[in-house]
Amino acid sequence: MLPNIDITTLENFTGNIYELEGQIESTYVTENSLFSDDTWVLDTKPVKRSIQFTNYEKDLNNKQLIIFWKLFIYLSILTKNTKNTGQLVTVDSSVRLIKFLDTINFLENEKKKTVLTNEQLGSFIETIQKAKLSQYNSIRQLRSIEEWFHINPYLPLFLRLPFNPIANINLTELFQKKEQNQEGSEWSQLSIDDAMLLSYHAIKWVELYGNDILNVYEVWKDYSGQYPKYDNFDAFGKNYIQSSPGGRYSIKLAYIVYTEISDKPDNNHPLYNIWKMADEFVKGKINITKLQKSVKLRSISDALRGISGACIILILFTTGMRKSELHSLKRNCIDLDTNPEIPLIKSEVFKTNTGITKLPISLIGVKSVDILKKIGLIITQKIDGPLLIPLEKSKKDTDMNKIPSYSTHASFLIEKFCEAIEFENAPNLHSFRHTLAACIWERTDQAPVLLQMLYNHASLSMTLEYLRSHPLIKQTKKEMFQKKYLPLVREVIHNERSGELTGPASPKITKLIQFIISDSSFKGKTEPEIETTLEEFFMTLLEQEQIRFYLTPLCVCMRTKTSTLDSPCFHVDNFVDNTYAKLPRTDRCTGSSCQYSFFMQHNKAPIHESLNYYEESLNYLPDDLKSNVFFAQITDNEMKKYSNLDKKIQKER
Numbered sequence: 028m029l030p031n032i033d034i035t036t037l038e039n040f041t042g043n044i045y046e047l048e049g050q051i052e053s054t055y056v057t058e059n060s061l062f063s064d065d066t067w068v069l070d071t072k073p074v075k076r077s078i079q080f081t082n083y084e085k086d087l088n089n090k091q092l093i094i095f096w097k098l099f100i101y102l103s104i105l106t107k108n109t110k111n112t113g114q115l116v117t118v119d120s121s122v123r124l125i126k127f128l129d130t131i132n133f134l135e136n137e138k139k140k141t142v143l144t145n146e147q148l149g150s151f152i153e154t155i156q157k158a159k160l161s162q163y164n165s166i167r168q169l170r171s172i173e174e175w176f177h178i179n180p181y182l183p184l185f186l187r188l189p190f191n192p193i194a195n196i197n198l199t200e201l202f203q204k205k206e207q208n209q210e211g212s213e214w215s216q217l218s219i220d221d222a223m224l225l226s227y228h229a230i231k232w233v234e235l236y237g238n239d240i241l242n243v244y245e246v247w248k249d250y251s252g253q254y255p256k257y258d259n260f261d262a263f264g265k266n267y268i269q270s271s272p273g274g275r276y277s278i279k280l281a282y283i284v285y286t287e288i289s290d291k292p293d294n295n296h297p298l299y300n301i302w303k304m305a306d307e308f309v310k311g312k313i314n315i316t317k318l319q320k321s322v323k324l325r326s327i328s329d330a331l332r333g334i335s336g337a338c339i340i341l342i343l344f345t346t347g348m349r350k351s352e353l354h355s356l357k358r359n360c361i362d363l364d365t366n367p368e369i370p371l372i373k374s375e376v377f378k379t380n381t382g383i384t385k386l387p388i389s390l391i392g393v394k395s396v397d398i399l400k401k402i403g404l405i406i407t408q409k410i411d412g413p414l415l416i417p418l419e420k421s422k423k424d425t426d427m428n429k430i431p432s433y434s435t436h437a438s439f440l441i442e443k444f445c446e447a448i449e450f451e452n453a454p455n456l457h458s459f460r461h462t463l464a465a466c467i468w469e470r471t472d473q474a475p476v477l478l479q480m481l482y483n484h485a486s487l488s489m490t491l492e493y494l495r496s497h498p499l500i501k502q503t504k505k506e507m508f509q510k511k512y513l514p515l516v517r518e519v520i521h522n523e524r525s526g527e528l529t530g531p532a533s534p535k536i537t538k539l540i541q542f543i544i545s546d547s548s549f550k551g552k553t554e555p556e557i558e559t560t561l562e563e564f565f566m567t568l569l570e571q572e573q574i575r576f577y578l579t580p581l582c583v584c585m586r587t588k589t590s591t592l593d594s595p596c597f598h599v600d601n602f603v604d605n606t607y608a609k610l611p612r613t614d615r616c617t618g619s620s621c622q623y624s625f626f627m628q629h630n631k632a633p634i635h636e637s638l639n640y641y642e643e644s645l646n647y648l649p650d651d652l653k654s655n656v657f658f659a660q661i662t663d664n665e666m667k668k669y670s671n672l673d674k675k676i677q678k679e680r
Contacts, residue, residue, distance in 0.1 A: 092134065232337040574586065
C-alpha cells in the first residue's frame with residue numbers, strides 16, 4: 028500500500044525545503060513507515076524490502092538533500108507498479124546522484140532558475156566514468172536524472188528540472204569506451220613504475236603474508252562456521268560465553284591471530300593491528316573491552332580478499348592471459364611434469380577456440396596458484412574445482428565449489444588489494460596483458476612471434492593488429508604518416524592558394540578551403556599562418572581517414588570513404604587480399620577523366636598524358652557517342668585547362 032500524501036498539493040508548494048518537510052513528515056509513505064523515518068519498509072512482493080537513509084548520513088550530513096532524496100524515491104516508487112521489486116533500481120542508482128548534488132551545494136539557493144547546468148551535468152557524467160562500473164551500471168546511474176525529470180510534475184517549482192538533460196545523449200556510446208577498456212580493445216598498459224610497484228607489493232604479500240592469512244582464516248572458519256555461527260570459546264587462558272553473534276567473537280579472532288602468527292609481523296602486514304592489540308592485552312597494557320572494540324571481523328575478510336587479489340595480479344602479470352582464461356583455471360592447473368625446468372599453467376582459450384592450452388608461468392605465479400588452491404580447499408573442503416570461487420557464501424548458494432557467477436569478481440579482489448597497499452586507480456584485468464606485451468615488445472625483435480605463441484593468436488597478422496594501439500607503435504605510425512603526407516599536403520595547399528591547382532577535383536578542394544578560412548578566427552592571420560593552419564586541418568582529415576590522397580602516374584587523387592564505387596581503378600576482380608582490394612589501382616588511373624583527380628605544377632608529364640588521352644578519345648569515339656555534346660564539352664574544357672597550365676609552367680621555366 029502506498030500512501031496518503033496528497034501529491035497534487037506539492038506542485039503548487041511555494042515554501043522552502045524545510046517547510047515542505049513539515050507539511051508531509053507525519054504522513055505515511057507505506058503502511059509501516061512515516062516520511063520522517065530514517066528507514067522505510069516498502070510493501071513490495073514477494074518479500075518486503077527496506078530503504079535505510081541512515082546508511083548515507085555519515086557521508087551526506089545535509090538534511091535538505093535527505094529530504095529531497097526521500098521525496099525523490101517516494102515519487103519514483105509512486106509512479107511505478109508498486110508490486111514489482113524492480114522499482115528499487117531507483118533507490119540504488121540515485122545514491123551517486125545525491126552525493127554529487129551535495130558537492131555542488133544543491134538547494135543552497137532555491138530561487139535559482141537552472142537546477143542542473145550543462146557544466147554540472149558534465150561533471151556528474153565524469154564522476155560516473157571515473158567509477159569502476161560496467162556500461163550497464165553506468166547507464167543506470169545516469170538514468171537517475173531521467174527519473175528526476177519523470178517526477179517533475181509532482182515536484183515544487185524550485186526542485187524541478189527545466190528539461191531532460193540526457194534526452195539527446197546516446198548513453199550506450201557515452202559509456203562505450205569504458206566498456207571497451209574492460210575488454211581490452213583500447214590499450215590500457217600500466218606504466219613501468221606502477222607495474223613494478225604492484226608486482227613488489229603482490230610478491231611481498233604472497234611470500235611473507237600468504238601463509239599467515241591462510242592459517243588464521245582456516246582456524247577462524249573452523250570456529251565461526253560458514254554463515255557464520257559462533258560458540259562459546261577459550262582465549263587468552265579464559266572461557267568466554269558467546270551470547271550473540273555481535274558479542275565477543277572479536278576476542279576469539281584476536282586470540283587466533285596472536286597464536287597463529289608467532290613472530291611479530293611488520294607494520295604492513297594486513298593483520299598487524301589485530302596482533303598488536305592482542306600483544307598489548309597479553310602484556311596488560313589494555314583491558315578486554317578495548318581489545319574487543321578494536322578488532323573488527325572484516326579484517327580477516329579484507330586480508331583474504333587482499334591476498335587473493337595479489338595472487339591474481341601475479342598470475343596475470345606472468346602469463347598475460349585473458350579474463351575468460353583466468354576464470355577457466357582449475358585447482359590442478361599447474362603442470363610440473365611436461366618440463367621439469369619450466370612450470371606450465373593450463374587454461375582454456377575461448378576467444379580463438381583454441382581449447383585447453385599450456386603457458387609458461389613463473390615460480391611466484393605457481394605459489395600464487397597454490398594459495399588460491401588452498402583458499403578453495405578451506406572453503407569447499409574439496410581438492411578439485413575452479414581456482415576462483417566466491418569467498419563468502421550467501422544463503423542462496425547451495426554449492427560454493429563453483430565459478431563466480433559475476434564477471435567482476437576478480438576485478439573486485441584486485442581493487443581490495445590495491446586499497447590495502449594504498450594504490451590509487453586499480454587497473455582492469457586486461458591491462459596486465461597489455462603491460463606484459465609492451466615489456467616483451469620493447470625488449471626483443473622477436474616480440475611478434477613470441478606474443479603470437481604466448482597469447483594464442485591464430486596468425487602473426489592478428490598479433491600485429493593486436494599491437495597496433497601500443498603507444499610506441501602509434502607514435503611510429505604517426506611519424507611515418509607525417510613523413511609520407513605532410514609534403515604533399517603542403518604542396519596542395521600552396522598550389523591552391525596561388526591559384527595553380529587544376530583538375531576535376533580542384534573545385535572541391537578550393538570550396539573546402541574557402542569555407543574554412545571564412546571563419547572569424549582566420550581574420551588578421553598572415554598567409555604563412557593560414558597555410559600552416561590549413562596543413563594541420565588536412566592532416567587531421569587524413570589521419571581520421573575522412574579524405575585520402577593517392578599519387579598516380581597521371582595525377583593526384585583525392586578520395587573520401589564513399590567515393591570508391593564509381594571508379595574503374597577500384598574495381599579489382601578475383602583479388603585475394605580484401606584489404607588491398609579496397610585501394611585504388613594506380614595502373615588503372617585515367618587521369619583527368621576521373622572526377623577525383625587534380626593537378627599541380629609538378630604534374631607536367633601527367634598533364635601531357637591527359638591531353639593525349641582526350642585528343643585520342645575525341646578521335647576514336649564510337650559513332651554512337653560522337654553526338655554526346657556533354658562529353659565533348661567536358662573534354663574541350665579540360666583540354667583548355669591543361670593547355671593553359673602547361674603554358675604557364677613553360678613561361679615560368
